[in-house]
Amino acid sequence: MRRIRSQNPRMIDAGLLGKSEILKRLEADQIIRHGTWDRSQLKGAGYDVRMASDLLFITDPDGEPVKYAVGEHRIDPVILQPSSVALVSTKERFAFPSDIGAHVSVKWSWARKGVLVLTGGFVNPGFGFEWIGSRLEKSPDERLHFLIVNVGSEPQTLIPGITALASLQFATIVGESGNFPADSTQELISTKYAADAPNRALSLFPQLVEQNERLNRLSHRLERVEHGTAPLVTFGVYLLAVTFLGVLLNAGITFASDERVVKLSEEIPRTWPFALVAICAMGTVALIVKKILDVVIAALNAYSRSPRRSR
Numbered sequence: 179m180r181r182i183r184s185q186n187p188r189m190i191d192a193g194l195l196g197k198s199e200i201l202k203r204l205e206a207d208q209i210i211r212h213g214t215w216d217r218s219q220l221k222g223a224g225y226d227v228r229m230a231s232d233l234l235f236i237t238d239p240d241g242e243p244v245k246y247a248v249g250e251h252r253i254d255p256v257i258l259q260p261s262s263v264a265l266v267s268t269k270e271r272f273a274f275p276s277d278i279g280a281h282v283s284v285k286w287s288w289a290r291k292g293v294l295v296l297t298g299g300f301v302n303p304g305f306g307f308e309w310i311g312s313r314l315e316k317s318p319d320e321r322l323h324f325l326i327v328n329v330g331s332e333p334q335t336l337i338p339g340i341t342a343l344a345s346l347q348f349a350t351i352v353g354e355s356g357n358f359p360a361d362s363t364q365e366l367i368s369t370k371y372a373a374d375a376p377n378r379a380l381s382l383f384p385q386l387v388e389q390n391e392r393l394n395r396l397s398h399r400l401e402r403v404e405h406g407t408a409p410l411v412t413f414g415v416y417l418l419a420v421t422f423l424g425v426l427l428n429a430g431i432t433f434a435s436d437e438r439v440v441k442l443s444e445e446i447p448r449t450w451p452f453a454l455v456a457i458c459a460m461g462t463v464a465l466i467v468k469k470i471l472d473v474v475i476a477a478l479n480a481y482s483r484s485p486r487r488s489r
């Protein structure tokens with residue numbers, strides 16, 4: 179532990195509390211109340227706080243905000259959907275003495291999955307004490323509260339009473355804090371916060387979810403319209419082609435009924451090689467017309483699906 183000299187010439191121990199010092203304090207019923215801490219949560223120079231199963235603000239699968247008040251316990255795991263926010267309270271209850279404060283930090287194991295704890299950062303000395311008449315007492319239920327958000331693309335499962343979401347590093351306070359006890363946050367969160375408070379505080383994230391859903395709905399509609407127009411275009415082109423052929427046929431019949439053409443036809447040789455050549459010529463013309471129609475249909479379909487038009 180680093181030793182520094184304060185304004186008071188006395189030597190003072192200052193620095194972060196290591197595991198053994200934290201344990202010593204916890205066993206002396208300091209910092210975290212007896213019965214709410216667990217040795218397994220101790221780290222080399224910190225303590226991982228776990229989420230409680232009550233005083234929990236989450237969003238249910240239908241997108242409705244839900245509040246579990248103090249004493250209303252959630253048994254099932256909490257699924258934190260992408261872009262979803264929640265407000266969680268710690269299972270641990272606190273009573274910080276005047277010489278200890280704590281830094282709140284995110285846990286890498288959660289941050290790398292996209293779950294971020296948007297913390298205030300510091301726990302003041304004297305947090306978890308209150309005046310009862312003229313006596314200073316430990317508050318029975320002072321907890322830390324964290325706003326959390328899933329900025330990743332996968333849903334994340336949080337288990338009430340077990341999942342550790344944040345880490346505390348305890349530091350000794352040099353000099354008088356002069357603010358004992360520190361302000362409580364428990365009453366504000368438990369009585370004044372409505373179910374949708376986290377969603378309103380971090381409204382950017384629920385808005386992202388909404389915009390994403392809107393975008394998905396629009397893309398589906400666009401896809402349906404596109405699938406509907408392709409056969410329609412094909413049908414239209416064939417209709418046009420049939421009309422065109424009808425007009426051609428009509429013109430052909432009129433032309434064939436002409437006296438001069440009748441006379442000319444009598445002069446055409448009626449041999450089988452000539453008939454064969456005539457049939458081949460007509461077949462070639464029909465094939466060319468079909469090819470042209472296919473190209474026109476493909477071009478129209480490509481145009482109706484082009485990204486510039488789907489924007």
Ligand SMILES: O=c1ccn([C@H]2C[C@H](O)[C@@H](COP(=O)(O)OP(=O)(O)OP(=O)(O)O)O2)c(=O)[nH]1
Nearest residue numbers: 282297298299300301302305322323324360363
């Ligand atoms: O993530 C956090 C950080 C702090 N706290 C608690 C402990 C701390 O002692 C208290 C007040 O914290 P801070 O002093 O940062 O908040 P404030 O509400 O801005 O204080 P003030 O209005 O007195 O400046 O809130 C939490 O519950 N969660």
